[in-house]
Amino acid sequence: MIRSFPENSPVVDIVKVTKVYPPDIVAVQNVSLAVTKGEMLFLTGMSGAGKTTLLKMICCIEKPNKGIIEVGGQDVSRLKQKKIQQLRQQIGVVYQDFKVLPKQTVFQNIAIPMEVMYRSPREIRKRVDELLEILGIPHKKDIQTEKLSRGEQQRVAIARAAANAPPLILADEPTGNLDQEAAKDVMGLFEKLNREGSTIIIATHDKSIYESTRHRKIELEHGLFCSQIVHKQLPLIDM
């Protein structure tokens, strides 16, 4: 299911990006970062550090005021509407506020990205069942999401982001509302997707999910990179 970005360039390449919200709130300042194919990266930092803004810019919800963001070799701030739509089909995003549709069932919510790509109904059913099994909520399939707990809604949002097994997954506080067991399931799913080839960027301030991993971690503070922990050989990072 994974459609790949070009092999020889970083999946995400952020070069000296600054984002200022009116009147003069600096969310991200002069940040540079390269994320290679198949990498799992943790963006850490306190609330307001700029993690969410960075993710929003990567998936074309926000545009940078300065600098360049390339995803799959394409400068996202120069993309036309049609290209943005195509790019978004290759990015699975877990939003901090979930963005699940309350009146629709768990199945319907998770099926949306696959329907958008006109996958066969059989394929959709199979994939939804598989994801719900991994996330531990197979019995909730036909329940409206408004009747679920926050933690369950979050898992639906994660399943939706993973539905197409996209080449790039962005997750904003994906374990924020989950207990330890559920958080472990979610991280297990991310690990599985990562092993299957997806590049994953997780923005979180939950130390428990990244402390023990060997993946790269970058800490943001007031919109600036303040530290980086690298456990293995990693691509060029221009800071």
Add this chain to the structure above:
Amino acid sequence: MAHKTYFHIKQTCRNIRQSWSTQLMTMMTVSLSVLIFTFFLLIYMNILNAGEKLGDELRMIIYLNEEVLPEVEPMYEKKITDFGDVEKIVFINRAEAFARLGNQLDSERDVLEDLGPDFLPPSIEVYPEKNFRNLTRLKQFSDYLTTLPGAQKVQYGQTWVERFGYFIELLRVVVILSGVLLIMATVFMVSSSIRLTVVAKEAELEVLRLVGANNKFIRTPLMIEGVLQGLLGSALGMGLLYLIFMWTQVHLTGPGFLNIFEFAFFKHETTASIIAIATLLCTGGSMISTRKHMRI
């Protein structure tokens, strides 16, 4: 392709389920507009047909002071045809007029016994061509015929023809106005209902945009909604009109004025065209609304 159609139809059904009361109201408005328009159109077309039939009987009679001698008949014919083409010209002398009247009176012809065969004036009957049977042209022709040598007066049932003409003109205006009503009601109602759908689905549309749904994926179900509203609404309107037509056939037939008219329903092609036009209007309304109110 099959999957695309499946998802578009599925999404359309979901939209309809979510706002079925609005959809129903829109469909009823479309039906009512189509019913009003087609009701007047049907009357108009039937009266036009009746007018055509009555027009076949139309003749202008020029009453003369003196009989026309056979050698001057060509001169009269030429003068008459100088104004315009006529189907035929018949010269009636006094004796023929008397004989005709006798035939018309039939069993009561004895009332003519005391009258001489020359008490009726001679006349010329002119049957105008169909192409100049409009009211103004007939008037002009009548005025022209009164200038013929020896013409006393010209008759062609002016009052009746005039009233009929005015009635048709009035009906034409009503048909045009109800047509405008149809256009405005369908486009406005459909675009409003689509706007309501868009507002109600704002969160869903945002999610669709965020997962990369293209314009076609988002807009096609809304367009199908417009098509369905137009198709079902106009078909229902035409169905209701047919029921009214059948009712009048059963209850309003018999002797009297209405017998002049042979009421007929629209031909299949006309019915199909009306439904197609209403459907197109609704689709147009839906497209306008989608483009105007939906930021993709």
